[in-house]
Amino acid sequence: MFVTALAVLLLPAFAAAQYGGPNPTPTSSTPVPAPSAPPDTAGNMNIDVAFNGTFTFHPNNIVAPNGTLVTFWIPDQGFDHSITQSSFDAPCTYLNSSANSTTPGFDSGLHSRMKFTINITDDTKPIWFHCKQILHCGMGMVGSINAPNNTANTFEAFQAAAIKIGNTEVQETDHGFVAGGINAVATGPPVSSTSTSASSASNQFIVGTGFAMIAGVIALVLV
Numbered sequence: 001m002f003v004t005a006l007a008v009l010l011l012p013a014f015a016a017a018q019y020g021g022p023n024p025t026p027t028s029s030t031p032v033p034a035p036s037a038p039p040d041t042a043g044n045m046n047i048d049v050a051f052n053g054t055f056t057f058h059p060n061n062i063v064a065p066n067g068t069l070v071t072f073w074i075p076d077q078g079f080d081h082s083i084t085q086s087s088f089d090a091p092c093t094y095l096n097s098s099a100n101s102t103t104p105g106f107d108s109g110l111h112s113r114m115k116f117t118i119n120i121t122d123d124t125k126p127i128w129f130h131c132k133q134i135l136h137c138g139m140g141m142v143g144s145i146n147a148p149n150n151t152a153n154t155f156e157a158f159q160a161a162a163i164k165i166g167n168t169e170v171q172e173t174d175h176g177f178v179a180g181g182i183n184a185v186a187t188g189p190p191v192s193s194t195s196t197s198a199s200s201a202s203n204q205f206i207v208g209t210g211f212a213m214i215a216g217v218i219a220l221v222l223v
């Protein structure tokens, strides 16, 4: 039991390490109001990844007809994010239907300062996705496209399920870019973007440092 408790407590510390260690120096203390994604154009919708330094996609629940190109703008925060297709039932798990001989879900793989585009191929069915960076999905970093409002499987229920997983989230393997997709297909691997540098890492540093300090204190008490 103690081992389990310790493991759960140390997971955030592990996550904090990827944010630059327990004593990072924020690169900026000023908030970043400007979204990095450009405005939508006809047939194209844009989603900010880690909007304004938060663990969210923005917007995180859109309606997009067939043929819409949805582009995700991944900032450069000193750690990576992904756009990884999942299922309503398992928000923080890659949807790998190739185990059933059909196409696997799309996955951008973990990246910084990139943009990643999917093409909506069936607007009558929902598309669920998450960020596979450890702990991000469990903090609610999930999104949907064409999620229904008239069933229990709404975006709000999907995000609540992700947050319920919280820090028990299982770390996923990063296979890099996976082509294909279900109800939407990746139009190609992520490409470099010079327009995604606006986001500040300061919010994440605060969160990471807080987790590391709490885990450190409790680890000391247990020892």
Ligand SMILES: *[C@@H]1O[C@H](CO)[C@@H](O)[C@H](O)[C@H]1NC(C)=O
Pocket: 031, 032, 033, 034, 052
């Ligand atoms: C961005 O974050 C800052 C600091 O939390 C907040 O004051 C500001 O309102 C946010 N801007 C937007 C557009 O959400």
Ligand SMILES: *[C@@H]1O[C@H](CO)[C@@H](O)[C@H](O)[C@H]1NC(C)=O
Pocket: 066, 067, 069, 119, 120, 121, 187
């Ligand atoms: C998006 O998919 C539609 C068919 O579903 C296709 O006609 C169109 O060319 C695709 N767009 C791109 C940019 O791949």
Ligand SMILES: *[C@@H]1O[C@H](CO)[C@@H](O)[C@H](O)[C@H]1NC(C)=O
Pocket: 096, 097, 098, 099, 100
């Ligand atoms: C494969 O299909 C079965 C039956 O539909 C389903 O229970 C299972 O979750 C599927 N596996 C994957 C990896 O999608």
Ligand SMILES: *[C@@H]1O[C@H](CO)[C@@H](O)[C@H](O)[C@H]1NC(C)=O
Pocket: 096, 098, 099, 104, 175, 178
């Ligand atoms: C998906 O599942 C198939 C079959 O189990 C496996 O061969 C493949 O490596 C998996 N791909 C990913 C990206 O997990």
Ligand SMILES: *[C@@H]1O[C@H](CO)[C@@H](O)[C@H](O)[C@H]1NC(C)=O
Pocket: 066, 121, 122, 123, 124
């Ligand atoms: C979008 O494409 C899917 C798959 O071809 C089709 O079933 C659906 O009816 C299309 N949606 C509309 C509004 O035509």
Ligand SMILES: *[C@@H]1O[C@H](CO)[C@@H](O)[C@H](O)[C@H]1NC(C)=O
Pocket: 063, 146, 147, 148, 149
């Ligand atoms: C669900 O409700 C939201 C908010 O009212 C709306 O913007 C969206 O279009 C609805 N989704 C569908 C698939 O009708």
Ligand SMILES: [Cu+2]
Pocket: 050, 080, 081, 082, 131, 132, 133, 136, 141
């Ligand atoms: Cu993320």
